[in-house]
């Protein structure tokens with residue numbers, strides 16, 4: 001994209017570059033970087049109204065920048081200068097960005113697919129095994145100075161021969177499937193779009209209807225993006241259709257599962273245990289999950305590794321560079337593929 005009158009393009013940096021300093025320096029060579037001073041939405045909107053971000057053509061944003069700006073919604077977009085054409089999100093899940101509102105303003109959005117797949121699937125496997133083996137109960141007892149506890153944890157279950165149901169067969173779902181196969185699990189999946197038969201065969205997975213996935217799985221992992229169609233896709237009604245004693249795993253977004261319904265299902269024994277990385281109201285966690293040792297809890301650390309966080313930053317930065325240099329994005333979000 002040729003900047004107006006040959007002026008250097010401007011890029012808005014929402015959040016911090018922690019690892020990919022060389023890649024970011026390559027952006028700073030071709031663009032002026034604007035860093036907001038504000039730390040909350042009200043002052044961010046004021047800063048925008050004062051014209052501080054004028055002339056920016058692209059914004060790089062992190063998951064944590066939500067604390068300073070709130071959701072990238074119609075109000076925020078209207079406060080930003082009209083020159084903004086690209087929002088480059090560092091993360092696979094982009095539910096913090098209202099894509100429809102961006103599309104309506106001809107702003108293109110990118111995310112970082114595939115960069116997160118290994119690390120997120122790894123933590124899903126960790127949470128699955130931990131929940132199947134009741135490790136949370138033993139770990140809590142040990143820290144309380146009670147060895148295995150007054151009542152030892154119930155014996156766990158081996159993954160071998162068990163059915164892992166995967167809801168959402170994108171990059172993370174497929175990566176988890178491959179890893180779970182190495183543990184001798186049978187993989188069933190449900191997805192909005194069925195994979196090609198060749199891909200199913202290569203992966204060794206079987207497509208089933210949604211209700212069949214619920215009824216037939218020993219473990220259910222949700223690997224779906226959060227949007228209006230997937231919010232609370234697992235709630236009271238769906239828990240009732242599951243096999244009694246199912247193990248639940250969530251590394252996607254908290255609100256894909258109705259958390260209050262999960263707490264109830266754990267209390268009744270319909271769900272025997274759960275492994276969770278994500279929560280409906282992060283950073284707060286439902287007290288019914290915190291107090292239940294049959295739930296293994298991790299504070300949204302699905303991609304929390306040096307390698308993956310670096311890869312994600314580099315990916316998001318490559319979108320910024322491409323936007324500046326060519327007016328295109330490397331990984332535009334699926335909703336905008338035709339834009």
Ligand SMILES: O=C(O)C(=O)CO
Nearest residue numbers: 091092093116302303
């Ligand atoms: O990439 C994402 O969407 C994440 O949630 C990182 O953990």
